[in-house]
Amino acid sequence: MDVRTPKVGYVTISGRIYVYNEDYQRLVYLAYRFRKAVVKATRMLTKGLSKDYVEKVITEDLNQGYAKSVVDTAKLMVKGAEYHGSNPLKIKVKKLFIASKGNSIYKGNRNIRLLSSNKLLVSYNFSKKPGLHNNWIECEARFGEEYIPLVNEVIGKAMNNELSYNARIVFRNGEIYLHLSIPVELYIKHFRKVDKEPSGDRIAAFDLNSDRINMVIIDRQGIIRETRTERFGEVNSPNYPGNKAWTLRLQALGRLLNYAYHHLVDTVVYEDLFKIKRRRIKKTRNRNGNRKANNFPKRMLLQHAITMALKYNFKVYLVNPSYTSRLAEKIKDRFGLDKHTVSAYLLGLRYLNPETYKRLLD
Template identity: 30%
Template sequence: MFRSIAYGIVPNRRYADGVVTLVMGVYESCRALGVDFRGVELGDWLMFQQSELEYPNRNITLKSNHEFHITTNRYDGSIGRVVIKPTIPKIYKALLDATITEHVEYMGRVVIDGVGVRNNRLWIHGEVHMTVPLDVYYEHMVRYRRNNGKLIGGVDVNTDRINLAIINDDGELIDHRTFWFSEVTTRGFPRHKAWSIIGMRIHELLDYAYRHGVKTLFLENPEVLGRLKLVWIKRGDRGHENYNHKVMVFRSSIIEKIALKAPLYSIEVKYVSPRGTTNSEEHDELMRKYRLDRHTASAYLTALRGLITNGNKHYE
């Protein structure tokens, strides 16, 4: 039923299916998180999406010169093609070239995040997103192919920072560091810019862990790994009934990004239960013993739990 309605508005099978897939994903995420679907507000303006892997992608076609030829369906029923050449970060050019030369199937979508009038001419600003198989991404984006480290890392994720604790096989604290992004929690801070900053902190975290001998990184396993990415945390919003859900989704999104990027540094990721990592006698004891702040102690406890989970005999 939804597909027929979408197709009636956009007479393009791939775009219509993309709309249904997107909305269904949001609906299922709301059910998993207990969020009222009717209260969800969209963020950036999603213009076009094709939700099936295809090479070449017929609606959002990547060309050898890194241009994208995008199919548009006009109100009068006619079909056109818009050619755009977005700014491509240097690190992604090799992946785009591999997509073309290896005929990698991919999905595409166009997101509009700004529109206005300048000198009596309409302008829009946005991004082109591509989804490729994960093994292709790792093959062409990896930064360190070998990891000879032997240490263990624990991570604690919060709304304004990521804390890393590094331990050895005996459970001794070797090093710890905090990666801040507190500016992104300011009310009205642009979401796209916020995730850009968070992404940089994640790479700094993983690079630091790799250079300090971390082979395995343990993360808290959220009780609900919701994939709803349409909410954002604003300082002072704690009175909102969905605040806890927003915090959980935000932290889960960062954890997912760390897990996604870690293989680029040849770091293995594993999960431990988050229960008691922030409020427990063991947590408070670690704070007093090592004079750690609450979040660093949580990262340390996460690493210790990972050590125990792996069956290490040295730590008691």
């Protein structure tokens, strides 16, 4: 299937965690045990052991709720290693973290539970048996002011067992962060960019890259109406901060989506990166830039791009990108455009008229 609608169930928002004295020591110890269990699970899964068996083994060290999250995290890491052509048996986890899958039966989450927008409980129960317990680590949580109404609604529904949320605690650069995955419908409700539906019927197709984003707007006949490119080549420079690079990419994408909304676009098309089983390695003259480009989390940017498009009430589709880069390189001179812009155009054309696209391949 060349064209599909993306499945977006959850969106992740972030806050900060503050914990002190003995509770801090207990949280760090729990994170060490969780990380060790994840590495152990990656080895077992890579060797072909079943998910159920691995989960049973992990419950010797952590409770069942944590064990399920350990195995799910390990599976993702193994798939990620295979995608990048690495050996899953050599996976190393540097950062300390704790994860817990959502469960509406346990007021949203069994092990990492928000009581309010500023109070968080983290389970310190290592027992294999599920159920209620009183061994909690009490933490202070802080979210940006713009997230407070959303977080409060999530907590209210969770306390009534109406929804669940996944939670992850990450230790990074001396700080502790809380990442919450909440239902996308609630997120869009609070952060929608526009009130009206798009007024036109044109298609905006995107080509996402580490140092640029290309957009092509076409009409329903496949005619190119506009092209726009946002460039930020400095992000691949040595010592350029990763968080600043990420902000630049999202801001650039936001400007392009806003432009598309005000220029008769109602449909957005991205390349379906989940169709690619193994990542292609690109080489450049700059070794540091080459490393940054190849480590660029393109799938993560795609997830953000989908959510950002939904905030503009766009219809969003993912298109199989197979052969688009090679074909773009071949026919770019015919259009007088660079290969990235032509790649975006080919995605739009493949969505709009697969038969015309196939004729270009011949």
